[in-house]
Amino acid sequence: MTTSSSSSSLELGAPTAADRRFSIRVPCTSSNIGPGFDVVGLSLSLYLTLQVRISNHSTSTSSSTSSTSNQHPILHYTGIGSDDAPLDPYKNLITRCALYVLRANGKGPLFQPGISIHVHNEIPFGRGLGSSGAAVVAGIILGDALGGLRLSRDRLLDHALMIERHPDNVTAALMGGFVGSYLLDLSKEERAKVDVPLSEVLPAWPDDASAHWGPNPNGPPTGIGHYIRFGWAQEIKVIAIIPDFEVSTALARSALPDTYSKADLIFNLQRLAVLTTALARSPPDAYLIFQAMQDRVHQPYRKELIPGLPRILSSVTPSTHPGLLGICLSGAGPTILALATHNLESICETIGKEFEKEGISARKEVLCVTSEGAVVQEEH
Ligand SMILES: Nc1ncnc2c1ncn2[C@@H]1O[C@H](COP(=O)(O)OP(=O)(O)OP(=O)(O)O)[C@@H](O)[C@H]1O
Numbered sequence: 001m002t003t004s005s006s007s008s009s010l011e012l013g014a015p016t017a018a019d020r021r022f023s024i025r026v027p028c029t030s031s032n033i034g035p036g037f038d039v040v041g042l043s044l045s046l047y048l049t050l051q052v053r054i055s056n057h058s059t060s061t062s063s064s065t066s067s068t069s070n071q072h073p074i075l076h077y078t079g080i081g082s083d084d085a086p087l088d089p090y091k092n093l094i095t096r097c098a099l100y101v102l103r104a105n106g107k108g109p110l111f112q113p114g115i116s117i118h119v120h121n122e123i124p125f126g127r128g129l130g131s132s133g134a135a136v137v138a139g140i141i142l143g144d145a146l147g148g149l150r151l152s153r154d155r156l157l158d159h160a161l162m163i164e165r166h167p168d169n170v171t172a173a174l175m176g177g178f179v180g181s182y183l184l185d186l187s188k189e190e191r192a193k194v195d196v197p198l199s200e201v202l203p204a205w206p207d208d209a210s211a212h213w214g215p216n217p218n219g220p221p222t223g224i225g226h227y228i229r230f231g232w233a234q235e236i237k238v239i240a241i242i243p244d245f246e247v248s249t250a251l252a253r254s255a256l257p258d259t260y261s262k263a264d265l266i267f268n269l270q271r272l273a274v275l276t277t278a279l280a281r282s283p284p285d286a287y288l289i290f291q292a293m294q295d296r297v298h299q300p301y302r303k304e305l306i307p308g309l310p311r312i313l314s315s316v317t318p319s320t321h322p323g324l325l326g327i328c329l330s331g332a333g334p335t336i337l338a339l340a341t342h343n344l345e346s347i348c349e350t351i352g353k354e355f356e357k358e359g360i361s362a363r364k365e366v367l368c369v370t371s372e373g374a375v376v377q378e379e380h
């Protein structure tokens, strides 16, 4: 994972007055917050930002749908992951999601010519901070903007949920704040649309394009997911301790069992019911929150993937570190999230030392909860 120098403008020559330019900014997210596996998400202040330019000159000079080079959007990355993200727009997650939205709404099947996109990324990949959720949301919004579709936020969410099929990260990234969500029970016909394999929702180009890219778009059913925003007490600060290794969400999900005991489900449901309100209360009740952030559904099963996890999660408590409210795995990990009102430095130091004992270095970020989700802004 490398960080390259940042630049704020697209590198395709000077824009003309006729060019359309807009930006999309999506926050990172932490999901689960202990017991809320696949249910709650929190948007936080690290961002994925796209600056998009559509050259009017290219649009007017090329209307062909053949795969010529100026038909393909030009991607340029700076920031975290810039050496790892594919620059081929038919392989890159953001642009594939955009293409899905275009196709699902009767636009496409290719991008219009003359598009260039500068992606600046602050969200580390595969660390449990919702990098893929942010990329999906950015791509969905990109598709909406490119197609001039003006889809509602709820409809954008339907599209995002066809791609990232657990709602916690994408809902928080799109809507912003501390958010709880569920997926709706769908009819048999709707279910069939949602059960389309991801490879067909997001076909790569050109190999399987002809196989799956028919003229009839197969858009998502309406209202796949519902959400509600909870309160968040102003005093609660968020610390992310981000170790220097990745755990893919797919791997972390494959570690989970298919069935749970009644006792473990009740354990989590009881805590989640208390937690969502406890985090909105001022002043926060450390004892209540610490207990309410315990989990028996995903963290115990992910310990093999994150060296020292049980010890790390018990390394700080409200008694050992006054100011601490709770500690959990962020998303699928390996980032550790600690909520606290004060004493942040000492909490970070202790968790960092626990990682060090495992030979793992970690960086720390003190983040703000963002009330705003994804934002798109036309530039004039
Ligand atoms: N900005 C981006 N541009 C292109 N691809 C991205 C971007 N961000 C994430 N990805 C893709 O998503 C992968 C990471 O997704 P994954 O679901 O494993 O982890 P995560 O989303 O960071 O963590 P979590 O889901 O636990 O919060 C990356 O390896 C990359 O393929």
Ligand SMILES: N[C@@H](CCO)C(=O)O
Pocket (backbone or CB within 6 Å): 031, 032, 037, 038, 039, 166, 168, 169, 249, 252, 253, 298, 331, 332
């Ligand atoms: N709720 C998901 C979030 C990761 O994207 C999980 O923990 O697997």
